[in-house]
Amino acid sequence: MTETLTTLKRPELLAPAGTLEKLKIAVHYGADAVYIGGEAYGLRSRAGNFDFDEMREGVEFAHSYGAKVYVATNMVTHPGDEQGSGEFFRTIRDIGVDAIIISDPALIHICATEAPGLEMHLSTQQSAVNYETLNFWQDYGLTRCVLGREVSMEEIAEICAKTDVEIEAFIHGAMCISYSGRCTLSNHMENRDANRGGCCQSCRWRYGLFEMPQLDTRIMKGRGEEGTNIKEPFSMSAVDLGMIEHIPDIIENGIDSLKIEGRMKSIHYVSTVVNVYRRAIDSYLEDPASYELKQEWVDEIWKAAQRELATGFFYDTPSEDEQLFGKRRRIQQYQFVGQVLDYDETTQIATIQQRNLFEVGDTIEFYGPGMRHHEQTLEAMVNEDDEAIERAPHAMMIVKMKVNQPVKPHDMIRKAR
Numbered sequence: 001m002t003e004t005l006t007t008l009k010r011p012e013l014l015a016p017a018g019t020l021e022k023l024k025i026a027v028h029y030g031a032d033a034v035y036i037g038g039e040a041y042g043l044r045s046r047a048g049n050f051d052f053d054e055m056r057e058g059v060e061f062a063h064s065y066g067a068k069v070y071v072a073t074n075m076v077t078h079p080g081d082e083q084g085s086g087e088f089f090r091t092i093r094d095i096g097v098d099a100i101i102i103s104d105p106a107l108i109h110i111c112a113t114e115a116p117g118l119e120m121h122l123s124t125q126q127s128a129v130n131y132e133t134l135n136f137w138q139d140y141g142l143t144r145c146v147l148g149r150e151v152s153m154e155e156i157a158e159i160c161a162k163t164d165v166e167i168e169a170f171i172h173g174a175m176c177i178s179y180s181g182r183c184t185l186s187n188h189m190e191n192r193d194a195n196r197g198g199c200c201q202s203c204r205w206r207y208g209l210f211e212m213p214q215l216d217t218r219i220m221k222g223r224g225e226e227g228t229n230i231k232e233p234f235s236m237s238a239v240d241l242g243m244i245e246h247i248p249d250i251i252e253n254g255i256d257s258l259k260i261e262g263r264m265k266s267i268h269y270v271s272t273v274v275n276v277y278r279r280a281i282d283s284y285l286e287d288p289a290s291y292e293l294k295q296e297w298v299d300e301i302w303k304a305a306q307r308e309l310a311t312g313f314f315y316d317t318p319s320e321d322e323q324l325f326g327k328r329r330r331i332q333q334y335q336f337v338g339q340v341l342d343y344d345e346t347t348q349i350a351t352i353q354q355r356n357l358f359e360v361g362d363t364i365e366f367y368g369p370g371m372r373h374h375e376q377t378l379e380a381m382v383n384e385d386d387e388a389i390e391r392a393p394h395a396m397m398i399v400k401m402k403v404n405q406p407v408k409p410h411d412m413i414r415k416a417r
């Protein structure tokens with residue numbers, strides 16, 4: 001046990017942050033680092049990308065908690081797209097961003113020559129799945145690599161052993177049904193370039209299957225037109241990745257950074273997933289010999305999960321059971337309803353910002369960093385004018401209620417559906 005303790009490396013827990021609010025929540029709930037998008041060169045044009053002022057505030061906030069901020073600049077550049085990128089890289093370097101996540105060799109060259117000192121991490125868009133590839137990119141100044149999701153745990157162990165490039169791997173979140181970063185489905189369906197920030201997730205649409213007598217069986221988009229011979233809508237997506245049951249394996253194999261997918265996900269999702277992985281990682285590092293997976297962690301993850309979870313390519317090639325060809329087999333049981341803004345210890349009154357409808361009589365669950373939880377029945381509440389109300393129907397409205405146990409700002413509230 002002593003030997004294990006001295007050789008285990010503490011991995012970074014890396015969380016998505018689509019907005020400044022999500023960045024702060026991720027850090028409050030225990031992320032060691034967050035990744036965000038700027039207003040250019042990223043792959044999530046519809047995520048709430050950061051302007052320079054927001055980036056500055058986010059970096060200052062994260063650094064004050066000892067956390068890092070990475071900026072995704074991993075688009076594929078067509079002629080002209082790279083214009084202004086040198087200035088962009090210099091600005092975010094001077095803001096104090098800790099690294100950029102980058103994939104296009106043109107942008108890598110520009111960053112290395114025009115913004116020296118800005119650390120570069122190779123994006124998963126480059127589909128790097130072997131150590132020679134990592135060593136190649138190291139020669140161009142990249143210090144870390146986000147591996148392709150198609151790599152196995154055995155391969156990761158070999159890669160970690162044979163390179164000193166830092167290894168970042170996705171451990172939780174949505175999978176691409178296509179080879180990561182090599183998909184043009186969205187370009188074809190909606191003329192939106194998945195490799196330049198426009199993926200419309202066409203793989204997750206619901207399609208009809210048609211039998212075409214002259215053309216064999218083809219897949220066509222349809223909404224119940226004549227000729228549909230399979231009633232279930234068909235989609236091409238995979239279940240999500242979830243590695244909560246394999247934290248010891250991940251840490252022992254030497255992965256440096258454990259990445260959670262989902263810059264467009266809610267603060268409910270980010271807080272819940274970060275909270276659970278934080279607890280599992282710390283628990284294992286504190287005492288590897290007596291570590292055990294707790295069912296409450298798995299249950300907690302499921303409260304925010306959007307699809308079933310599987311281990312992706314870590315242990316085997318995903319089987320048919322890990323695809324979502326038909327309808328979802330499990331539906332999310334909880335709904336995010338509010339966030340605690342303030343708490344008065346003397347009166348035990350919490351001030352809440354509404355995020356979804358809740359009403360008197362509901363059983364609501366409070367949770368906060370460190371996996372604090374309590375459940376209570378909502379017996380009464382008042383609005384901002386101290387008038388008693390039965391329902392909180394308006395998004396972002398402020399209400400006050402008495403709580404049975406102390407809560408803190410940034411605690412979240414959910415209720416069973």
Ligand code: SF4
Nearest residue numbers: 176177178183202203
């Ligand atoms: S359409 Fe689906 S498979 Fe293609 S890039 Fe988007 S999410 Fe990935």
